[in-house]
Amino acid sequence: MTTIVLPFLAYLIGSLSFAIITSKLFGLPDPRSFGSKNPGATNVLRTGKKLAAALTLFGDAAKGWVAVVLAQHFSSIYGYGDYAIASVALAVFIGHIYPVFFSFYGGKGVATALGILLALNPWMGFGVFGTWLLATYMWRTSSLSALIAAGLAPLFALTLFGFSVYTGTVLILSLLLFWRHQSNIKNLLAGKESGIGKCADRPGDMPPE
Template sequence: MNTLIATIAAYLIGSISFAVVMSRVFGLSDPRTYGSKNPGATNVLRSGNKKAAIATLIGDGFKGWLAVWLAIKYGPQYGIDDAGVALVAIAVFLGHLWPVFFRFVGGKGVATALGVLLGINVWLGLATLATWLIVAYAFRYSSLAALVASVFAPFYYGLLFGADEILFAVAAMSALLLYRHSGNIANLMAGKESKIGSKSAGAKKK
């Protein structure tokens, strides 16, 4: 029962879309109406408001970290084992992808996935983040960096901890990230993908 409660709570935490919340706070257009129409930090950055984008990135990452950290820190005393932590990790990620508070229209999950990985283990998160940064700096495509990092994340976990229930959760997140970036993959192959920092004409203040 405690594992079920923790899983539902994690989903609700994940359902807080900081891209939408921060856009409202900063008086920007809804990120679901311009650019890639993805409520995430990269699309918010297309508004030209770096503060809003940074706040979105931190918020989406923090919620992933918080849910997993709470499960690992306090879960054992309530009978939540590694399988329960794995469920919490997937649940907070699914909440971001399909948030109940925003008609199930969510982001692609990059920042939240990173938060989850940092919550599981800081070195796992940092290794994945370093992969993202290297690819993003070299090619200037956020989506490409996310795709490469998502492929490497389960590999990093396996090297650090071997095969267990949490590895399954990490692999599931990676698969979902690849799925959510299917449109970006097509754009990359067609040479139509927007680079980091490019602005959208529809991203205006209200």
């Protein structure tokens, strides 16, 4: 029974969209209504509120980390095993991209995936985060950096875990991230993807309704 309850609770944790929650707290427009319409830290940053964007990034990463750490804690007590922890990792991610609290309209999952990776293995998490930082420094494009980091994440997992359920979980997360970034991939190939710091499509630039 608990092996069903844990993923369900993880899904509910993942369904807490911090982009929407933080925007409401700061009195900002709903991030689903402007820019990329993606409820994530990059779109919140388009409002010019760096603190709100930072809190969004932290919150979305923290919920992935918390869900997996809790699963690891209960697994060590009750002996649920690696598959239970892996199911929680996937459930919290799916909760983020399809949040029950926000009409199943969620973000693309980059920050939440990072939190999950940090919980599964800090070295893997920091390695992927370092890859993202380096790619961001070089190309200044959030989506491209996320795709590069997601593409390399399974290799980090394979190095640390070998052919295991955790490597399989990281591979599934990477594939889901690529799938969620379909529109970004098309824009990148067409040379139309906005870079970090670009002010296009800010809510203030939109005509009044």
